[in-house]
Amino acid sequence: MEKIxxxxxxxxxxxxxxxxxxxxxMFHFSVALSFFVAIFAxxxxxxxxxxxxxxxxxxxxxxxxxxxxxxxNSLSIVASTNGSSGIFNVPIYLADSYDFSSYSLNPLLCxxxxxxxxxxxxxxxxxxxxxxxxxxxxNKSAVINSSAAGISNGAVITTSDTGTYSYETNRKRIAxxxxxxxxxxxxxxxxxxxxxxxxxxxxxxxxxxxxxxxxSGTNKSIIENxxxxxxxxxxxxxxxxxxxxxxxxxFYNNYIRPVxxxxxxxxxxxxLSVTKANNTFSKVGDNKYYQSAAISVTANPSxxxxxxxxxxxxxDGAFVVNEKGERKxxxxxxxxxxxxxxxxxxxxxxxxxxxxxxxxxxFSNYLSGSFYTSGNLQKVVVIEGNExxxxxxxxxxxxxxxxxxxxxxxxIYFIGLIVLLCGVGIIYANAxxxxxxx
Numbered sequence: 001m002e003k004i005x006x007x008x009x010x011x012x013x014x015x016x017x018x019x020x021x022x023x024x025x026m027f028h029f030s031v032a033l034s035f036f037v038a039i040f041a042x043x044x045x046x047x048x049x050x051x052x053x054x055x056x057x058x059x060x061x062x063x064x065x066x067x068x069x070x071x072x073n074s075l076s077i078v079a080s081t082n083g084s085s086g087i088f089n090v091p092i093y094l095a096d097s098y099d100f101s102s103y104s105l106n107p108l109l110c111x112x113x114x115x116x117x118x119x120x121x122x123x124x125x126x127x128x129x130x131x132x133x134x135x136x137x138x139n140k141s142a143v144i145n146s147s148a149a150g151i152s153n154g155a156v157i158t159t160s161d162t163g164t165y166s167y168e169t170n171r172k173r174i175a176x177x178x179x180x181x182x183x184x185x186x187x188x189x190x191x192x193x194x195x196x197x198x199x200x201x202x203x204x205x206x207x208x209x210x211x212x213x214x215x216s217g218t219n220k221s222i223i224e225n226x227x228x229x230x231x232x233x234x235x236x237x238x239x240x241x242x243x244x245x246x247x248x249x250x251f252y253n254n255y256i257r258p259v260x261x262x263x264x265x266x267x268x269x270x271x272l273s274v275t276k277a278n279n280t281f282s283k284v285g286d287n288k289y290y291q292s293a294a295i296s297v298t299a300n301p302s303x304x305x306x307x308x309x310x311x312x313x314x315x316d317g318a319f320v321v322n323e324k325g326e327r328k329x330x331x332x333x334x335x336x337x338x339x340x341x342x343x344x345x346x347x348x349x350x351x352x353x354x355x356x357x358x359x360x361x362x363f364s365n366y367l368s369g370s371f372y373t374s375g376n377l378q379k380v381v382v383i384e385g386n387e388x389x390x391x392x393x394x395x396x397x398x399x400x401x402x403x404x405x406x407x408x409x410x411x412i413y414f415i416g417l418i419v420l421l422c423g424v425g426i427i428y429a430n431a432x433x434x435x436x437x438x
Contacts, residue, residue, distance in 0.1 A: 058125070059124065059125050060122055060123065060124055060125070061095045061096055061122075061123050061372060061382070062095070062096050062120060062121070062122060062123070063093065063095070063108065063117065063118075063119070063120070063121045063122075063123050063374065063377075063380070064093065064094045064095070064096070064097060064098035064119060064120060065091065065092075065093060065094075065098065065117070065119045066091075066092035066093060066094045066098060066099075066100040067098050067099065067100060068099075068100060068101060074091060074092070074119070075091075075092045075100050075231065075232070076089050076090060076091045076092060076231075076232055077089075077090040077092065077174055077177065077178045077229055077230070077231055078090075078229070078230045078231075078232055079178065079182075079222060079223065079226035079228065079229055079230075080222065080226060080227075080228050080230070081222065081225045081226055081227055081228070082227055082228065083228055083240075086218075086221075086222050087222065088219055088222040088223055088226065090177070090178050090181050090182065091117075092107070092177060093107065093108040093109075093110065093117070093380065094106060094107060094108060095107075095108050095382065098119075101164065107143055107144065107177060108372075108380040108381075108382065109138075109143075109144075109180060109181055109184055109380060109381050110181065110184070110185070110378050110379070110380055111134070111184060111188055111201075111371070111379050111380070111381055112188070112200040112201060112378055112379050113185045113188070113189065113200070113201060113202065113203060114199060114200050114201070114202060115200055115376070115377060115378040115379065116376075116377055116378065117377055117378045118374075118377060121374045121377060122374060123372040123373060123374045123380065124372065124373060124374065125370050125371075125372055125382075126370065126371045126372060126373045126379075127370065127371055128368070128369070128370050128371075129368070129369045129370060129371060129381060132266055132267060132268055132269065133187055133191065133263035133264055133266055134184065134187065134188075134263070134381070135269050135367065135368070135369070135388075136259075136262065136263045136266045136269055137151075137180065137183050137184055137187060137259060137260075137263050138180075138367050138369060138381070138383065139269050139365075139366065139367050140183075140259055141176065141179075141180040141183075142176050143173070143176045143177055143180050144180075144367065144383050145365075145367055145383075147365050150172075150176050150179075151176060151179040151180055151183060151255055151256060151259050152172070152175045152176050152178075152179040152243075152251075152255050152256075153255075154245075154246070154255070155175060155243055155244065155245055155251060155254075155255055156243070156244045156245075157171045157172065157175050157229075157241050157242070157243050158171075158241065158242045159171060159239055159240060159241045159242070160240070161238075161239045161240065163239070165231055165239045166239060171241055174229065174231055174241065175229060175241065175243060178229055179251075179255060179256050182223055182252070182256055183256050183259050183260050183263070185201075185203060186203065186220075186223070186256070186260050187260050187263050187264065188201040189201050189202060189203045190260070190264060191264060203219045203220055203223075223252055223256075224250060224252045224253065224257075225250060225252070226243070226250070226251060226252060227242065227243060227244070227250070227251070228240055228241065228242055228243065229241045229243055268390050269363075269366055269367075269388065269390070270299060270300070270301070270304060270305075270361070270363045270366055270388070270390045271299060271300040271390070272297070272298075272299050272305070272308075272359065272361040272390040272391065272392040273297070273298050273299075273392050274295060274296070274297055274357060274359050274392045274393065274394040275295070275296045275297075275298065275394070276292065276293055276294075276295050276394060276396065277293040277294040277295070277296070278293045279293070279397065280293050281293065281396075281398055283344070284325070284341065285341070287344065288343065288344060289341040289342060289343060289344060290341065290342050290344055290347065290398045291321070291339050291340070291341045292339050292340040292341075292355075292396045292398075293339075294323075294337045294338075294339060295337060295338050295339065295340065295357070295394065295396075296337050297332070297334075297336075297359055297361065297392075299334070299361055299363070299390075301365075302334070304363045304364050304365050304366065305334045305361050305362070305363055306334070306362045306363065306364055306387075307331040307332065307333060307334070307361075307362045308331065308332050308334070308359050308360060308361040308362065309330070309331050309332070309359070309360050310328075310332065310338060310357060310358070310359055311357075311358045311360070312340065312355055312356065312357060312358075313355070313356045313358075314353070314354050314355045314356045315342045315346050315347065315353040315354070315355050315398070316343075316346055317342060317343040317346055318340060318341065318342045318346075318355050319340075319341055320338050320339070320340060320341075321338065321339050321341055322336065322337075322338055322339075323336065323337055323338075323339075325339075331362075340355050340357065340396050342355060342398050347398045347399065352397060352398070352399050353397070353398040353399075354395055354396070354397055354398075355395065355396045355398065356393065356395055357393060357394045357395065357396065358391060358392075358393050359391065359392050359393070359394075360389055360390075360391050361389065361390050361391070361392070362387065362388075362389055363387065363388050363389065363390060364386060364387055365386060366386065366387055366388030366389075367383050367385070367386060367388070368383070368384050368385050368387070368388045369381050369382055369383045369384050370382055370384055
């Protein structure tokens, strides 16, 4: 027996040793695997950082008055009604190049009508554009947004002149620059006319926007009734373009005014909405959580929504799960639905828990920009990128019920007590009386 006992002890010791070695190997393998995953993650992050495309605008730029190739005279677009003496002047400004004949030009758009400019001035990046109406106009303009149809799209533009600037592409570009700049000036005038800096945005008759700006008559009236655009540098170029709109309406009323009015009433460049399937909720996760009904995110235009993120507030411990019931902390793809969960004990005892949902959608074809300034000179706006964000909110109400049930530990205890009592009863029922012999 002793030999058998010692053999069993040896085998047990050997088995324990093998188990220890196996655990040691597994430990070293886990460490090595973790180290490899860490290195892979770092490399991936670095690679992702180097491969990202940056849309950041430069910190500085040079402001130029556009010319037709020389530096003698600057180009302007002059609007009038059938060539009358009353004119409205729109100078053409460019960033980092003065040559308007280049198709890679980068137009600069002014936001202050009554401010001076100086050719070849250095401008510095200032604050980001947060005015949603201004962003709306920029997104509509084909001058700076290649994916946009354009403000003046559909207008008939003709000329009797021949030469470089009579080409259809140039005619449309000149009309679009004029339409965009006028839309911005009218919008800023209407919105900020009563502000502390109203003189900068005013379209009053006394404006002098630069040394080449000549106006007479009533500016607003000229803008609204203009039938001709004339590209001029006051010397060698004098191309006149006749602009017309369908059904006898004016160029301004048919193309520019609707954009201005929409901009004044616009709350966001893109539309994002959050919708609950219904107001019900259910118990999930072994009755530990309340879960809302499915929540959907939609956008207009839908194709421009690339992803969205969800943040919650209002109830401690609230979190988001996807359609598979998995906790989600990253981005959702367009079309994905999500659910909100809250711990039951956070909304118990008939207390109402309100979860505030904020959805932040990432959009493409969404121009964002910054203002650039140079002292007290004309402020201009520069487009920085083609992605932007919009947010939408929703609420989910969770109403708990009084906790009249038992928790898991209490349930186990109660079941055990019943089993014990049943066992005692069975033993008592089957016990035989003891016979006492006398």
